[in-house]
Amino acid sequence: MSQQGTTEQRSLAHWAEDGRAGMEAFYALAIEDYRQMVAARDWAADLRGHAAEGRVRVLDVACGSGKFPAELTRRGLADAVGGTRVEIDLLDPSPFSIAEARSVLDAPFGVRAEHEARIQDLPTGVGGFDVAWATHALYAIPPDEIGAATARMVAALRPGGFGAIVHATAASHYLRFAGAFRTTFAPAAVPFTGAGQVREALASASVVPAVATLRYEVGHADRAVVEGFLQRCVFDDSVSLERMESEGAVGAYLAGCLDGDGYRFSQVVDVITWEVAA
Numbered sequence: 090m091s092q093q094g095t096t097e098q099r100s101l102a103h104w105a106e107d108g109r110a111g112m113e114a115f116y117a118l119a120i121e122d123y124r125q126m127v128a129a130r131d132w133a134a135d136l137r138g139h140a141a142e143g144r145v146r147v148l149d150v151a152c153g154s155g156k157f158p159a160e161l162t163r164r165g166l167a168d169a170v171g172g173t174r175v176e177i178d179l180l181d182p183s184p185f186s187i188a189e190a191r192s193v194l195d196a197p198f199g200v201r202a203e204h205e206a207r208i209q210d211l212p213t214g215v216g217g218f219d220v221a222w223a224t225h226a227l228y229a230i231p232p233d234e235i236g237a238a239t240a241r242m243v244a245a246l247r248p249g250g251f252g253a254i255v256h257a258t259a260a261s262h263y264l265r266f267a268g269a270f271r272t273t274f275a276p277a278a279v280p281f282t283g284a285g286q287v288r289e290a291l292a293s294a295s296v297v298p299a300v301a302t303l304r305y306e307v308g309h310a311d312r313a314v315v316e317g318f319l320q321r322c323v324f325d326d327s328v329s330l331e332r333m334e335s336e337g338a339v340g341a342y343l344a345g346c347l348d349g350d351g352y353r354f355s356q357v358v359d360v361i362t363w364e365v366a367a
């Protein structure tokens with residue numbers, strides 16, 4: 090799979106059975122994103138605090154393969170929410186992603202509904218959620234559509250609801266690498282959307298969020314794993330690690346990330362949360 094179509098179309102082509110090997114290489118490093126964000130706040134309190142009549146309804150925007158709810162469960166969410174049922178709606182344009190997410194969900198989660206759609210296209214009748222979250226999810230949405238995407242997510246919450254978007258900033262590996270790759274190998278590609286644009290889009294929807302910034306590193310010594318991770322970062326497996334290392338802005342960026350025989354990449358990630366007025 091190469092640099093064909095828009096970033097959103099290439100994302101969809103990779104979130105498919107054919108892209109499973111790339112997905113697995115990606116999560117050899119990216120699993121740290123989920124460990125960090127789950128440790129970053131008391132998500133059980135967020136869920137309990139927005140529950141009504143013993144249940145909380147959650148919209149998981151761009152659910153991917155369900156790494157976020159799976160990590161919450163692994164870290165003891167079932168005990169932490171007490172008896173609260175967490176009824177989750179899975180939203181993703183990829184049927185592969187929805188099936189993967191469904192297959193990893195465990196108590197306290199129960200699937201309430203599935204929406205095979207882009208968040209921008211979610212029918213207006215779907216709403217009233219207590220909680221909506223999008224975790225490392227909105228990068229492929231074109232910068233000129235992120236306003237519509239976040240506005241739709243905000244509108245899906247009930248009065249008094251809680252929203253969360255966890256998204257890498259322009260200073261993080263995801264955005265820096267995608268920018269360098271675009272300059273060197275894919276000048277026609279639609280740029281990735283960063284946390285700054287998400288925050289501007291929320292401000293345009295009159296949301297005043299709280300923001301906590303996480304800083305951590307991810308790395309691997311195995312070049313094949315690093316190659317798979319980097320290719321998946323840009324949804325393009327046509328350029329080898331060797332070629333990335335030797336050309337233009339990507340080569341210069343990677344030279345700064347060398348760590349012995351392997352690589353370490355710096356992540357700077359915003360945890361953006363807001364409460365809807367009751």
Ligand SMILES: C[S@@+](CC[C@H](N)C(=O)[O-])C[C@H]1O[C@@H](n2cnc3c(N)ncnc32)[C@H](O)[C@@H]1O
Nearest residue numbers: 104151152153154155156157183186207208224
């Ligand atoms: C990295 S995954 C998200 C990870 C996920 N939050 C988790 O917990 O594992 C990105 C997902 O975004 C989805 N996606 C791409 N464009 C989208 C859009 N416009 N609206 C909603 N989801 C989208 C992709 O299909 C993919 O499944």
